[in-house]
Amino acid sequence: MTPPPTGFSTEEFQSRVARAQRAMAAKGLDALLLTTEPEVRYFSGFLTRFWESPTRPWFLVVPAAGKPLAVIPTIGADLMAKTWLEDIRTWSAPCPEDDGVTLLAETLREVAGAKGRVGLPMGHETHLRMPMADFARLRAALVPVEILDAADIVQNLHRVKSEPEIAKIAHSCAIAGRAFDAMADMAKIGTPLRDVFRDFQIALLRGGADWVPYLAGGAGPGGYGDVISLPSDRPLQAGDVLMLDTGAIHDGYFCDFDRNYAIGHADDDARRAYRTLYAATEAGLTAARPGATCADLYQAMQAVIATYGAADVDAGAGRLGHGLGMRLTEWPSLIPSDHTILEPGMVLTLEPSLEMAPGCIMVHEENIVVREAGPELLSRRAPPDLPVLD
Amino acid sequence: MTPPPTGFSTEEFQSRVARAQRAMAAKGLDALLLTTEPEVRYFSGFLTRFWESPTRPWFLVVPAAGKPLAVIPTIGADLMAKTWLEDIRTWSAPCPEDDGVTLLAETLREVAGAKGRVGLPMGHETHLRMPMADFARLRAALVPVEILDAADIVQNLHRVKSEPEIAKIAHSCAIAGRAFDAMADMAKIGTPLRDVFRDFQIALLRGGADWVPYLAGGAGPGGYGDVISLPSDRPLQAGDVLMLDTGAIHDGYFCDFDRNYAIGHADDDARRAYRTLYAATEAGLTAARPGATCADLYQAMQAVIATYGAADVDAGAGRLGHGLGMRLTEWPSLIPSDHTILEPGMVLTLEPSLEMAPGCIMVHEENIVVREAGPELLSRRAPPDLPVLD
Numbered sequence: 001m002t003p004p005p006t007g008f009s010t011e012e013f014q015s016r017v018a019r020a021q022r023a024m025a026a027k028g029l030d031a032l033l034l035t036t037e038p039e040v041r042y043f044s045g046f047l048t049r050f051w052e053s054p055t056r057p058w059f060l061v062v063p064a065a066g067k068p069l070a071v072i073p074t075i076g077a078d079l080m081a082k083t084w085l086e087d088i089r090t091w092s093a094p095c096p097e098d099d100g101v102t103l104l105a106e107t108l109r110e111v112a113g114a115k116g117r118v119g120l121p122m123g124h125e126t127h128l129r130m131p132m133a134d135f136a137r138l139r140a141a142l143v144p145v146e147i148l149d150a151a152d153i154v155q156n157l158h159r160v161k162s163e164p165e166i167a168k169i170a171h172s173c174a175i176a177g178r179a180f181d182a183m184a185d186m187a188k189i190g191t192p193l194r195d196v197f198r199d200f201q202i203a204l205l206r207g208g209a210d211w212v213p214y215l216a217g218g219a220g221p222g223g224y225g226d227v228i229s230l231p232s233d234r235p236l237q238a239g240d241v242l243m244l245d246t247g248a249i250h251d252g253y254f255c256d257f258d259r260n261y262a263i264g265h266a267d268d269d270a271r272r273a274y275r276t277l278y279a280a281t282e283a284g285l286t287a288a289r290p291g292a293t294c295a296d297l298y299q300a301m302q303a304v305i306a307t308y309g310a311a312d313v314d315a316g317a318g319r320l321g322h323g324l325g326m327r328l329t330e331w332p333s334l335i336p337s338d339h340t341i342l343e344p345g346m347v348l349t350l351e352p353s354l355e356m357a358p359g360c361i362m363v364h365e366e367n368i369v370v371r372e373a374g375p376e377l378l379s380r381r382a383p384p385d386l387p388v389l390d
Numbered sequence: 391m392t393p394p395p396t397g398f399s400t401e402e403f404q405s406r407v408a409r410a411q412r413a414m415a416a417k418g419l420d421a422l423l424l425t426t427e428p429e430v431r432y433f434s435g436f437l438t439r440f441w442e443s444p445t446r447p448w449f450l451v452v453p454a455a456g457k458p459l460a461v462i463p464t465i466g467a468d469l470m471a472k473t474w475l476e477d478i479r480t481w482s483a484p485c486p487e488d489d490g491v492t493l494l495a496e497t498l499r500e501v502a503g504a505k506g507r508v509g510l511p512m513g514h515e516t517h518l519r520m521p522m523a524d525f526a527r528l529r530a531a532l533v534p535v536e537i538l539d540a541a542d543i544v545q546n547l548h549r550v551k552s553e554p555e556i557a558k559i560a561h562s563c564a565i566a567g568r569a570f571d572a573m574a575d576m577a578k579i580g581t582p583l584r585d586v587f588r589d590f591q592i593a594l595l596r597g598g599a600d601w602v603p604y605l606a607g608g609a610g611p612g613g614y615g616d617v618i619s620l621p622s623d624r625p626l627q628a629g630d631v632l633m634l635d636t637g638a639i640h641d642g643y644f645c646d647f648d649r650n651y652a653i654g655h656a657d658d659d660a661r662r663a664y665r666t667l668y669a670a671t672e673a674g675l676t677a678a679r680p681g682a683t684c685a686d687l688y689q690a691m692q693a694v695i696a697t698y699g700a701a702d703v704d705a706g707a708g709r710l711g712h713g714l715g716m717r718l719t720e721w722p723s724l725i726p727s728d729h730t731i732l733e734p735g736m737v738l739t740l741e742p743s744l745e746m747a748p749g750c751i752m753v754h755e756e757n758i759v760v761r762e763a764g765p766e767l768l769s770r771r772a773p774p775d776l777p778v779l780d
Binding site: 036047053096126211212216328330331337 | 463485512519605616707718
């Protein structure tokens, strides 16, 4: 299992910036201001786990033409200098009196002009990673420069992945697939769920994950109550349904899929729920062709889920799948109101769920990339029947 | 190494809320609005890794009296119901048309009154974890309710830790200490740095870390260039100085310290830098008494660092330590302009650094809790001389 080449070519970054600049021109934007980890990394290649520290803001400015400029704390200067960027401006942070605001305002005025228009992602699924009070200061310092929503630009760019990006996601999926293959060694009757989580994370690291930002799951008689929990110390018991859902990282790209297992034996309800969700995923795979919408995928899967006859159809994740890439979850969403049209290169999760009984749900999940000819599975397909671990 | 009890007592949450409500009363606030993981968890106990998904906003509202209210996506209802909170309001997210804004506005109006004052952390080291466009809609929906900065309330509460919090941080430190103890087995001449990172994360998990949100470090002849990098595939060589810096999590609380090692042998510059930083930390430990300020700690350590005679005194992290707890890094900062007075219960890192040569730095780090009688080390003290791994 050879990993794909590390990082990206300069041409890939140039292409990302060129596409952003075309979209900026169409909206009349003179600069794009970015503050979050995936936004900054997408245009720079700046990959570090230091974003875990919430203390310091980081800024990337995409001009109307030319390379992006980094406006960052000194602690990141050495690492940013290894990227393809050239104009790297730093201040010694943290500096509560002026944490980069003056330097950023100067840079934006220089790039966008004294009466320019600056785009900033403000829409759905975005946030501003800097203090609100500092943003108010920035805004005041920039008058009459306008700051406008540019969420659509960033989301359109990230929505379709390049082949090198897809290769990284595929590799993360392969790593997680191998770790799931070894579940029989980890999840035995009497093993506390906490130990299963520990051993699964170790298997992911051994298999090539750089780190494991996300792992959730549950286990209980016949099913589990939610899909976002940390493990308890409860030992696995015969008749439990166990689910683990992971987002492991390889070279900055996530996988995001789960697997379900029966411990010792499975009851009929669990087997039937599993087969229903397997069939719902099949329906999603059939529907996941260029030109279909996210709503189409939702309806195709929901039609199968409805055959189970669950009482509460909204007990799961609030959607039946989502985008995937530099984030564990990205736009679009597989919901009835999302009419995003599928295009080749979009990476999605198919994530049907149903409620077997109050407080007892099951969720399946696979990762796919949309191709001209239809979907390509990035996660190896789960077995069609609920696997039983003895 | 027995871990402390999981979670917190209801009394602890009641005490946190009561202190927040006293501070709110003093500022004339009728409600506090919180949106980030540590802010929500501090008052609710809601612990999940699902915040890794940036899609959905989550809200907690602290009223002037009584328990906090959760306004959250349906996917979190089951887990939130296991906390001490009672009033949990949910919407099916993601819902791009109205992602909780109407529900949150109704809740805030009900709690704060039609002409109330709502506090929101807006100051240094905070951010708002919801889309800016949704915040603008919320603000418009709430008029004439005022939204005011309440960063000081949250920061004052988090700054001093309770004994159960300190016990969790101490346990994380003990886990990381044990993993560092095994470094000789992991870091050998010829071992790629990437493998050292992998094995160190595995050692942390085996030792009881729930997960490993942060690991950075470097290795190079005589020193390393920065402290926030991911590992390369370069094999360790004799004469390298290796540093790993980790933030492992136990029951939601971080450690944050590093260790330095010479591979095979150490040159005189590296030994001298190490001894200087060891002495700087000692000076920090001597100064870290209630009543001293963060600036005092900075000056005490900086005076020792200056004896090394480095060319660039600002080549490191931009500060000589910081707060630690539910976040990898918290306020206050050990910088000349931070005059926060040390109090018993404050958990801090002492993190002196110096530049040995251009692009070649060294950083030490220990974790302490301030006690009446002086500092108590939470990380076991590093050895006084640069350890050599053969």
